[in-house]
Each structure stands twice: as C-alpha cells, then as structure tokens.
Amino acid sequence: MAYHDELMAHALTLIHFSPPSEMYLRRAVSAAYYAVFHLFIFESTQHWDNAALRTVLGRGYDHGLMRATSNRVLDSREFPYKNEDPKVVAALKDIAQGFSQLQQDRHFADYNLTQSLDPGNALSQVKLAEKIFLTLPLIKHEQIVQEYFTLLLVKNRAV
Amino acid sequence: MSAQIGSRAMWQDNEQMSYVPVGFVHQGALDDTVEKAKSSLGPEVWHVAYRIGEDNTGTPSIFFRITMQDFAMTEATISDFTGRVATALFDQIRPLENWGLRPYFNFRSVSEQQKRPDLDWV
Numbered sequence: 001m002a003y004h005d006e007l008m009a010h011a012l013t014l015i016h017f018s019p020p021s022e023m024y025l026r027r028a029v030s031a032a033y034y035a036v037f038h039l040f041i042f043e044s045t046q047h048w049d050n051a052a053l054r055t056v057l058g059r060g061y062d063h064g065l066m067r068a069t070s071n072r073v074l075d076s077r078e079f080p081y082k083n084e085d086p087k088v089v090a091a092l093k094d095i096a097q098g099f100s101q102l103q104q105d106r107h108f109a110d111y112n113l114t115q116s117l118d119p120g121n122a123l124s125q126v127k128l129a130e131k132i133f134l135t136l137p138l139i140k141h142e143q144i145v146q147e148y149f150t151l152l153l154v155k156n157r158a159v
Numbered sequence: 160m161s162a163q164i165g166s167r168a169m170w171q172d173n174e175q176m177s178y179v180p181v182g183f184v185h186q187g188a189l190d191d192t193v194e195k196a197k198s199s200l201g202p203e204v205w206h207v208a209y210r211i212g213e214d215n216t217g218t219p220s221i222f223f224r225i226t227m228q229d230f231a232m233t234e235a236t237i238s239d240f241t242g243r244v245a246t247a248l249f250d251q252i253r254p255l256e257n258w259g260l261r262p263y264f265n266f267r268s269v270s271e272q273q274k275r276p277d278l279d280w281v
Binding site: 064067071074075076077090094097100101104105107108115116118119120121123124127128130131 | 214215216218227232234237238241242245246249253255256261262263264265266267268271275277279
C-alpha cells in the first residue's frame with residue numbers, strides 16, 4: 001500500500017474511534033491533509049522517468065506553493081478554462097479547493113486549541129480528503145489536471 | 160494550452176504581479192450576496208454564518224461556518240451534502256473574483272451547535 005493510501009486509511013480509522021476524543025479528531029484531520037499532500041506529490045512525480053528518484057523530486061514540493069497554486073486555479077480570471085469539459089473543470093476545482101481547505105483545517109487541528117473541534121466538522125474534513133482520493137483517479141490524466149500538478153512545483157508560472 | 164492566464168493577468172520582469180488585495184469589503188453588499196446565495200440552498204442547511212479574516216498564511220479570507228441538519232452530517236451523507244453546499248456558495252458568491260477573499264467552508268450539525276453553542280456559527 002502506498003504511503004498516501006496508508007495515511008488516508010489511518011485518518012479514517014482515527015475519525016471512527018469510539019468514543020470520539022478531540023485528540024483523535026485532530027490527528028485524523030492532520031493525517032487526512034498529509035494523505036492528500038503525499039497523494040499529490042506521488043501523482044505529480046509519476047512522469048519522472050527515473051522511478052528511483054521520484055521521492056527525491058518529491059522533496060521539492062512546498063506546502064505554501066501548493067496552496068497558492070490551488071487557489072490560483074480557483075480564480076476564473078487567471079484560469080478561465082474555456083473550451084474545457086465543465087465536469088472536469090468542476091472536479092479539478094473541487095480538488096484544489098479541498099487541498100486549500102484541508103491545509104487550513106490541519107493548521108487549526110494541530111495548533112489552535114482556543115476552540116474545540118466538533119466530531120461533525122472533523123468528519124467533514126476527513127471525508128473531503130477521501131473524496132479527493134476517489135475523484136482524482138477519474139480525471140488525473142486530463143491535461144488541465146496535469147498542468148495543475150506541474151504548477152504545484154513551479155512558482156508563479158503559467159503553462 | 161488550456162490553462163492560460165486570462166486577459167486580466169499582469170506580468171512584469173518574469174514575475175506575476177498579484178491582484179490588489181481587497182482591504183475593505185463592503186459588508187452590506189457582501190451580506191446581500193450571501194443572503195441571496197443562502198436562499199438557493201436546500202433544507203439540509205440550517206444556518207450559514209461567515210466571518211472575514213486572514214487564513215493561517217495571512218491571506219484575506221472568508222470563513223463560512225455552516226450548520227447542517229443532523230441527517231446531512233452522517234457518514235453516508237456528509238460528503239455529498241457538504242460538497243454541494245460549498246460548491247453552491249462558491250459559484251454564487253465568487254469570493255475570489257468578486258471579493259478578493261479565499262473561501263473556507265466548515266460544517267457542524269444542529270445537535271453539535273445546541274450541545275456546545277459557538278457564537279462564530281451564529
């Protein structure tokens with residue numbers, strides 16, 4: 001099982017822990033974010049011919065740039081995606097929004113103890129990550145998705 | 160190429176210039192827009208609150224806190240319902256394009272709000 005798949009399974013295990021405790025909820029949200037983070041890196045580096053070096057290439061990915069890119073593709077002024085399949089565009093935007101959302105949620109889960117984390121809120125976040133895992137395989141070969149993956153690594157460039 | 164920069168994009172010295180951030184949001188106009196968007200949501204939505212602030216990167220953001228009916232927050236239903244609500248609000252409000260705000264959506268159930276009331280969700 002790939003590392004990202006293990007992390008996603010781990011998040012789902014934690015979120016279903018009974019009785020729920022806030023510590024498990026927070027760890028579940030954190031694991032869900034990292035599952036998606038590593039999924040994106042895994043998929044993005046698959047085109048690197050030298051398979052043995054893909055994990056090294058993966059070290060080049062930066063949380064901040066990945067989030068900035070995810071927000072860029074949500075902005076129709078910058079990425080109008082004209083003449084693209086609207087269903088693919090919608091799915092890509094859901095994934096990009098989901099990544100940005102999960103990164104913010106992870107930050108809350110790991111650091112912000114000023115407010116509690118509800119089981120429902122945590123479940124929605126973990127299920128958002130799971131949805132990304134289910135949706136991405138359906139569109140990952142589309143050119144706009146491959147462009148998105150490329151821009152996760154390349155700062156401030158268009159394709 | 161499919162994902163080209165639109166006509167509003169600005170480039171200089173090989174770096175992209177960022178859009179001017181929205182320092183002030185016309186609260187009344189935003190309220191109206193959110194109210195209009197809320198009216199299109201289904202009965203699974205009990206309440207929609209929002210706050211303007213910065214996310215953990217310091218970027219101006221809009222944080223939607225959406226209270227859902229309990230039936231929409233089960234393991235089997237939560238993904239579809241929350242996804243639908245987030246998409247509807249995103250598409251109608253266009254937070255990035257019209258308001259210069261990054262959108263975030265968080266959900267809790269009515270029973271959770273009743274059990275542990277939180278003013279941020281009101």
